[in-house]
Amino acid sequence: MWKFNSAVKAGSLAALVSVAGATAPMAQDTMKVGVVAFLTGGASGPFGIPARNAAELIIDAINNGDMPGAYATPGIGGAQIEPVYVDEAGGSTTQVTEMRKLVQQQGVGAIVGYISSGSCLAVAPVAEELKVLTVLFDCGTPRIFEESDYHYVFRTAPHATMDNVGAARYAMDSMDGITAYAGLNQNYAWGQDSWRDFTYVMKQLNPDAKITKELFPKIFAGEYGAEISALLISRSSVLHSSFWGGDLESLIFQATARGLPQRLPMILTTGETVASRLADKLPDGTIVGARGPHGMLANDSALNTWFREAYVKRFGEEPTYPSYHMAQGFLGLKSAADKAAAAKGSAPDTEETIAAFEGLEFEAIGSTVKMSLAGGHQAISETAYGTFKFNKETGTPEITNVVRYAAECVNPPAGQSSVDWLKAGMPGATCN
């Protein structure tokens, strides 16, 4: 159930949600929301902190009704958000304990969180047990809803299959003569699943091309000298990598210093996250993605313009895709709660919000999100890839030759697992 610190004033709330552009929030009506992301450890810098920053920004904007367009009404379902931030570090067992604390001690009414696929897999059954509406905002593994059914769990970001289908399609669309390809991915679920999906698609789109190297260094290894040597002499046409964060930046430094990108163009599925930071250190010609149309690949919209400007003003740097994903999670929650509140005419309870959330289509920052899979609990969206170029005249990084792939082109249809869909040759994929 939604947890209000004071009794909901139903009449006032009904008036609030029925009047578009209402200006005064119900300050006495608050709902605690758990916000979980890596605040310490290796994943905090590239993922956790940008996500938390976005949460702070979007929560303030939602509470104050500062957002443009359909999100201008204050609060979610009329209630002000009171965030409870939790560090995702410590492993799956810790996260299960933290989730219980959030619900049983803090009394949160909903949770928006989780970057690690391991965390998501661990907490999803617990969310069911605790009957707490949980919005997974970033983790990538398709296994969440492909191996289980959940009533209280939603994921507002598409899963990782989209990233690698998009990467393979873009490589084939933008490069000629790919006769061999190699992969360099971290040795855990994210890296292995990414490479598996990429190779499935490449085998469909370019069955004659050979796989030359499949390398899986340890996450946070930092030193990739041997891997770069192996790739240099592999005679591949292109390199696929789902590296992220410090590992990705280290790889780029070491690869560039040894001329790897000139011999072997790179496809980086999370490359957009480092494009602004590395600027001219990221080699021209690198193919970059952002796990959806985020960051420099986002579609122009009033919401995107507002978000980028507000984020830069507040934090002094450009938002990357974890920021977009976090904002997307809150916008999904707000859309569902507002929809349920509007239908009911008063503050919705958890079940009513869930009913409104299932199958919801809402405008996110830079894209439109459809809760199409897993009985309306798993999102799909379009994705975008482009080619990096540093503009020496203006001194700014650019992404050129951007291609957008429709959600139905890069995501499996409802009722079919990612692997089955890829193995079958992506039947039903509807591309531009």
Added chain:
Amino acid sequence: MLTLMAIIIDGLVYASWVFVVALGLTLIFGVMKILNVAHGAFYSFGAYGAASLIGLYSQTGLPVAGGFAIIIFSAIGIGLVLGFALERVLLRPMYDHDEVVLVLVTYSAFLMMEDVLRLIWGSGAYFAYQPFVAVGFVEIGEMVISNYDLLLVGFAFSLGAAGWWLLTHSRFGHILTAVIHDREMATSFGVNVVKVFVITFVLGAILGALGGAVTAPKVSVTPGMGVEVIVLAFAVVAIGGMGSITGAMIGAVMVGLARAAAVHLFPEIELFVIYAVMAGVLAWRPEGLFTRVQARKI
């Protein structure tokens, strides 16, 4: 042939990096019998310090060569301050306690220092690529080798040679050897053991910081980087024998070559091979390759 050459070069580069980190660890254990988990924090501080200073230096427009001097002197400065502070404040009152307690003390120091590091530098990444990029690369056939990596190999070898000379040909080395073999007897002969401990620990801290500082130009300097490297350094030290410089060097070369061979030939066992080497050596010689059962030595 090309693959063999790549394995040897990559193996030596990796071995050099690990050896620089492991050297301070084995030195401290050899003399003080402390398994210093805080060594990972020295590494992180060295990396952050070098990255920050190189970043500032690069904005001045002065020659990039100055970046190499920054790597050396920033590590010395950080090692001096952190090593002395840790020894004086946390370790000295605990010398009479069991070795396990000392490990826990250094572990808690490691955790605290990681948090201090975050307070100083935040959670963002730092770059110091200028020295790495500036020295360029050489091409041998299809292989491209970074000159920075070649310099690292030479530096690690020089460091090992200097350590060997210090221990075997200098007065301080003889004193260290006496302390290692019998602390009480050395004291009775007038050796100031506490002073030897301070010097050794500070030297070890400088070497740990140096490991981070020479790594900084090659990587994105991020929180948590010391955690990964300390595990690897422990494996190398265990293979060579706790407290043996020669052992650390041989252990590093074994690990480096084994890992490089795995990456080139059997990438699926790359993670496994380092610890397989360690397990194999310890099954054969539980005390490591270069540690005598009766007497520890450096």
